[in-house]
Amino acid sequence: MRPSEREPVIIVENLTARYGDVTILKDVSFEVFRGERFMILGGSGCGKSTLLKHMIGLLKPYAGRVIINGIDICRADEETLQAVRKQIGVLFQADALFGSMSLSQNVALPLTEYTDLPSDLIREIVRMKLGLVDLSGFDNHMPAELSGGMRKRAGLARAMALDPMFLFFDEPWAGLDPVTAAELDILIRSINEGIGTTMVFVTQELASILSLGQRVIMLHKEAKGIIARGTPGELREKSTDPRVLNFFNRHAM
């Protein structure tokens, strides 16, 4: 990557997260650059989902700040926050598709709410997005009729409805078989390379970390923060920290 392209678009500064009196994360700082696939790793209960919720503005930090595209989302007013949210697409772990709406209605929802496009144009955009995730033809299917992998892709199509600059993925591979997971990897890579969307993943899926991750940070429960950063390859080959090595080699502690 050329140095000029290494422009930080998400900056997390000294973030401290607490639930009540329990500190989950302490003084966490990192940057995500434009167009990269960034991964947050760690075992269960290390606070990676909490960190994600802070980055998309669902939770307010106890201390520190999160800057997305130059806007401090922890101190922004509701209107600014709303504008930032339109730049963000999130694929939730349990796909979060609205069960009472068909796929096309799910994808069309943000378009009908946030734009004044006529319905035939919206239908066309919906078709294009469903085509992007290999679900063309499933416009009028209900989420309950689809398999897990298809629902994940439909969730991705909805997350991309407004052409967001950032896509956040919470455990996108959870519950998928290895073949479907690998197909999702290919799809995510093609979208990342084709559209240039900045992607942040929260995951513990080793195979996908190694195949997709460009830069990773690893969190740890006891450390309440980052214990390693770098490319997945570096961490696996060169790390001396037993916690990192055990994670990458699937050893029990």
Place this chain on the structure above:
Amino acid sequence: MEEKDMTGYRLSVEGKTGEEMTIRLAGRLALEDLKPLMADLQAIPGHVKPRRLSVDLADVEYLDSAGALALIELQNRASALSIPVDLLNVSEKDHGLLGLIDREVLQRPPLRPEIIRSPIVEKLGEIARKQYQDFQEIMSFVGELVTALTYCLVHPRLVRWADVTFYMKRAGADGLPIVALISLLLGLIMAFMSSLQLKQFGANIYVANLVTIAMVRELGPIMTAIIVAGRSGSAFAAEIGTMIVNDEVNALVTMGFDPTRFLAVPKVIAAMIVVPILTVYADLFAILGGLIVGVTGLDLTFYTYIQQTKSSITIFDFVTSLIKAVVFAALISGIGCQRGFQVKGGAEGVGMSTTSAVVSAIFLIIVFDSAFAIMLYYIRH
């Protein structure tokens, strides 16, 4: 020739009409300006009828999938008029984006058509079939519930008594304030309205009879049952329905529990214990309401009012009122649990089952109350 300056993008057309023409695009081709961009681009091929069209993207700063869609639609429109279109100076990044969009899927019809309205006869048939199926399901649930209850009668140790007391508190103790308030007001209103009429005949004292008989024989059990249906019947349906959605009921089955015995029996037993008690409270508070009107508005003494109340009802009235309450409790809790077990799909299914639990419970209460009214009439005479 023609210069357009919109918020995000700029568009200019060069070349002679009917000859080779070039469209120069610059700025942001993005979702927020899709409508004007689409309109501008679509108008060009038909309007100027060029022999060949080139689109120069050299000055485009940002292209998203919506902008790419507009370019592809321009190509489709031009090719319908058999005008070849070339995209010039496409950056590497935009090339990737254009490559991602599958042109063919934009035209492809959905695998399944949108749901269209079926004719009325078909709809009627569907409704009738569903009603019949619903009736079958209720009957089979009644069978299961009766089996489970009988089993628990023989093996009382197998009942989850901790759950029973929990639901007794939920459905009974927690519901007492609202039952008491509504009954008190009902007593006040009945006494007040009837006193307006009875005063004219100097029959003030019969206000006590009227309130007591109406409340103990009919309104007490019915009002209490309706309040419990709204508070607890719906809660039972929502609780079990959510457990169905989350696979919790399947988990129970795989662990070897009978879901009816595990989930429904404690609720039904709890309701059958507390609803009669609530009914007694409802009767008492309604009589208190009548008493307030009688003593303050009708110049009756406390003692005469109570004496008159006592003489107006029999033990038979009181006992049948309690039996009714027990039956209503079984109906409310039974239908609540049954609707919960019936849930299909997600959040919407839970909402529908909750509504249906309350509506069905109220319907059954009224039907059974009518049956009781006729039965008790023949027993009395």
